[in-house]
Amino acid sequence: MSGDAPMRSFAANLPAPEFADAAFVTPVPLAEAKVAIVTSAALHRANDEAFGQDDASYRVIPRDARDLVLGHWSPNFDRAGFTADLNVVFPIDRLEELAERGVIGSVADQHYSFAGNQPDDVATIIHDSGPAAAAALKADGVDVVLLTPV
Amino acid sequence: MCVLAHIIESAGIATVALASMRPVAEKVAAPRVLHGEFPLGRPLGKPGDPEFQHDVLARAFALLDAPSGPVLESHPEVIEESADAVSCQIPPAFDADASPAVSEARGIRKAYDRIVARRGVTTVGRAIDADTVPAALEALERVVGGTPLKEANLPGKNTVAVCHDIRTYYEEAAIELADGPVAGGRAIENWFFDETEAGKVVLAARAALSDQGAPFPFWFYMAPGHR
Numbered sequence: 001m002s003g004d005a006p007m008r009s010f011a012a013n014l015p016a017p018e019f020a021d022a023a024f025v026t027p028v029p030l031a032e033a034k035v036a037i038v039t040s041a042a043l044h045r046a047n048d049e050a051f052g053q054d055d056a057s058y059r060v061i062p063r064d065a066r067d068l069v070l071g072h073w074s075p076n077f078d079r080a081g082f083t084a085d086l087n088v089v090f091p092i093d094r095l096e097e098l099a100e101r102g103v104i105g106s107v108a109d110q111h112y113s114f115a116g117n118q119p120d121d122v123a124t125i126i127h128d129s130g131p132a133a134a135a136a137l138k139a140d141g142v143d144v145v146l147l148t149p150v
Numbered sequence: 151m152c153v154l155a156h157i158i159e160s161a162g163i164a165t166v167a168l169a170s171m172r173p174v175a176e177k178v179a180a181p182r183v184l185h186g187e188f189p190l191g192r193p194l195g196k197p198g199d200p201e202f203q204h205d206v207l208a209r210a211f212a213l214l215d216a217p218s219g220p221v222l223e224s225h226p227e228v229i230e231e232s233a234d235a236v237s238c239q240i241p242p243a244f245d246a247d248a249s250p251a252v253s254e255a256r257g258i259r260k261a262y263d264r265i266v267a268r269r270g271v272t273t274v275g276r277a278i279d280a281d282t283v284p285a286a287l288e289a290l291e292r293v294v295g296g297t298p299l300k301e302a303n304l305p306g307k308n309t310v311a312v313c314h315d316i317r318t319y320y321e322e323a324a325i326e327l328a329d330g331p332v333a334g335g336r337a338i339e340n341w342f343f344d345e346t347e348a349g350k351v352v353l354a355a356r357a358a359l360s361d362q363g364a365p366f367p368f369w370f371y372m373a374p375g376h377r
Binding site: 077 | 153161163174177180181189192194197203204217219220231270271310322324336338374375377
């Protein structure tokens, strides 16, 4: 019995917001770029505030934090992969390796986490918490953001 | 979430999004997207495989070289979820007075404690802690036996959060108990719902709540939708 297939069909039929005149930034070379992760896996530190259902706020994940809880409310995806290796959702150790090898410039000190299960219009994230996180990333001097879903 | 890519890009930061569902990524049309047809919940594809994860990242970051967008590419490797259950031996718990599910939950406690000590963190705790899992299973067994939810004395109250904690308690223990490399996508979920006593209790309580006329969100999200 497949669990992913019905989720894929369901999601394909959800309404998606449209972005007119979408921005497209030309980044600095990757080897000079400060890179941050933004995930929608509802990750948070164990002692940080948990995500509620339909929670549109975000949590900050410090670069060194590995005490991460998968706070997503949906039961409809594999959670064990994250438990075995958090990099399969949040590839922070891989970024550190890329920085050591000089492939990326540096790893940002702060990363950001949202909850992926949201109301269809995603209004709060589009108008409030999303721009707030973007401003925080800008203030952190981040050049490139890697987004990882769940 | 590709919506966030648009928002962050409009703030002047270049974004690369990993996406699990190509049709959704096509609709949202974020500036740069690498789609990976991987099990949902595993956007980097393979836990415990740094080489594969680096391959995903290299392909994602290569999209930064595109002079204009949106650009959407797919990773060449497709990874299906597992149709099987992970092989996992549950230690026996000798407790004649306890139900099979409660006895089983006590039996895996040492494995659960070991993985929590190793990882330094647990995702159990949304509504109940590990100590309360047996009592929660007993309450769900009362629901299966016909007791209305309000009278079943469910610790943690929220059925969805309690079932999340029970499942997570089992899944974390299973990773400790299973031999070999990390199991495929959903193989541990399959083990919990198809092979454990607790999984059967959760599914039976969910069906009982549906029959009792409990509100849809109270029971539906106690387990994955396809179950």
